[in-house]
Amino acid sequence: ELLVDAQGTVGGATGVNRQTGETWVARAGAVVIATGGCAFLSKALGCNVLTGDGQLMAAEVGAAMSGMEFSNAYGLGPAFSSVTKSLFYNWATFYDRDGQAIEGAGSSRGRSVIAQNLQTQPVFACIDRADAQIRAWMRTAQPNFSVSFDRQGIDPFTQHFPVTLRLEGTVRGTGGLNLVDPTCATSVAGLYAAGDAATRELICGGFTGGGSHNAAWALTSGFWAGAGAAAFGKDARSRASRT
Secondary structure (H helix, E strand, C coil), X not given: XXXXXXXXXXXXXXXXCCCCCCEEEEECCCEEECCCCECCCXXXXXXXCCECHHHHHHHHCCCCEECHHHCCEEEEEECCCCCCCCHHHHHXXXXXXXXXXXXXXXXXXXXXXXXXXXXXXXXEXXXXXXXXXXXXXXXXHCHXXXXXXXXXXXXXXXXXXXEEEEEEHHHHCCCEECCCCCCCECCCCCEEECHHHECCHHHHCCCCCCCCHXXXXXXXXXXXXXXXXXXXXXXXXXXXXXX
């Protein structure tokens, strides 16, 4: 949990070391929540451990959230894999169990059609609209996309493979801790937020996505929040001792 002083300003954190059972305390002039998003046990790559604890700790001291209604994002991927990088499915055709193309199904547009079909039957994909040049580019652009196919002995460009949708929550969604100024300060004094822990509405509104703007946001918000917290902490140290 976060530590607050008598004025309600955040000044550190405390917790338990799960390996030793010992309690630890870290006092600081300010705190940056950079714990990532929330998509606990979703089975999407990297998401199983994203518990949302950072947002919870902030909420417990009164921090406001924003954009959470834009955080029910689901990533598209093979049913046998945790990789939800969906760019390459722009070159895919989606099929039902009988091998018939599903009308309106798609990655960028038509993902709801895939979701509706998954309620009653398996959905298959084949990246059969990519030419040889694009196929070669795919392997170099996102190498881990191919790993699960190689392990299964599946050629995604010629064979139909089952797909599913995995929850990515605020990792690919937009919502998170509300930011009140360009230093990435939250609504609680001394508390800042960066990356997936913070709302991305400032750069993309209610839109949700993967890399590009999300990656840029992680880098820039981390820089801004760090600078803002450092300035706040320096000012806090110049004042009387905190209780």
